Amino acid sequence: MSLDPQTPFALARYREGAGTRLGLVVRDRIRPLDADELGAAGLNAFLAAPDWDRLAGLVDDAGEWMPLADVTLTAPVEPRQVLQAGANYREHVIELVAAGLTNNSDRTPEEAREFAAKMMDDRAANGEPYFFIGLPACVVGDDVSLVLPGYSDVHDWELELAIVIGRDAFRVSREDALDHVAGYTIVNDITTRDLVFRKDMKEIGTDWYRSKNAPGFLPTGPFLVPAPFVDAGDLTVQLDLNGQVMQNGSTSDLLFDIPSLISGASQTMPLLAGDLLLTGSPPGNGQHWKRFLRDADVMTGTIQGLGTQVVRCVAEVPTA
Known part of the structure; x- marks a missing residue:
């Protein structure tokens, strides 16, 4: 493992005994950072004014x-809050909507796709980002295996670019939003598909708590790359499953760009230094392929300039 040669340096956290230490990464080496060198009491204090x-x-x-x-x-971060943007890749959402229309109406696939594309373009022009919250306790590094809960067989992957908040952001404008970004990292937003929608009372709608917040369901890192080193508007996002490419998209396909996401999320609750704001996932998750995560699967997620994470899946061992 090494940092992208085009990235001057990054931050990471590494295991040391029973605890963790913050480190500075340059290429294929790392050195510890103490408070004096950091100029702050800890990681989040540094990110507040990096x-x-x-x-x-x-x-x-x-x-x-x-x-x-x-x-x-x-995991290279210690967020107090995790916000996730849903349905934010144009091509991904067009695929989902078009598939639903084709299955549930007399539209041809071409007509359904054209209709879905118009819907997404209207949403981008006149709509607002869609957010839900995750639990910070689900944030782990790829040093932790992903345990697949035994209550479902349809656990899915969603590789995402994650914004790491710097200076606290509350009701900021789109024009000022990037001033509140400290850096970026990789997150794989794991989802249990058959728990997304409530079956006992469909009127309630989605159940993001049960479908996205099992232990370890937010593999994160390995690096926190400073914002000045990242052109986040056009990054390749790729996930391989056991060596086969499943997702391969670009952040240029975001319906709502990064300034819009930060501004929108900050209107309700202040975003704090070190918080994660996930930007959505490109096409190609397991629901698309009709192939979900299994014991011994290996997911390799790479985002241009941010490094690569390798997540190994293990089946949950039943308790006696």
Whole structure:
């Protein structure tokens, strides 16, 4: 594992005994960061007013550098809140809507797709982002295997670009939104498909708590890449399952771009330093392929410039 050669440095957290330490990553090596070097009491305090120039000065420092291969990385963030944007990739949503229309009306696939495309373009022009919340306790590194709960056989993947909030954001404008971004990371938003909609009372609608918040359902990282190093408007997002490409999209296909998401999410509740704001997932999840996660599956998620995470799946062991 190594950082993209085009990325000068990034932050990561790694295991040390029973705890974790914050580290500075350059290419294939890492060194610990203490509070004095960071200029802040901890990660979230630093992200509230990130001084990337301060860390740049440590890149060539003869500190305690270690090979990345010799440490165990974990989630690079400690969010207090996790917000997720739903139905935010144009092509993905067109596929879903068109499939539903084709199955439930007399429209041809071409007519259904044209209708769905017009719907999405109208939503982008006149609508608002759709958000729901996740539990920060679900955020783990890819050092933790993904345990597939035994109550379902339809656990799905959704690889996403995640915004890491810097300076607190409350009711910010779209024009000022990027001033509140500290960096970006990778999140795989795992979803149990048969729990998304309530069966006992359909009028209630979606049940994101049960479908998205089992332990470990937000594999995150491995790196937190500073915002100045990322052109987040056009990044390749790719997920491979056991070596086969399943998702391969670009953030240029977002219905609501990153400034719109930050501004929209901040209108209700302040976004705090270190919080995660997921931007949505491109086409190609398990629901599309009719193939869901199984014991021993390996998901390899890569976002251009942000590194690669490798998540290994294991079946839940029944309790006696």
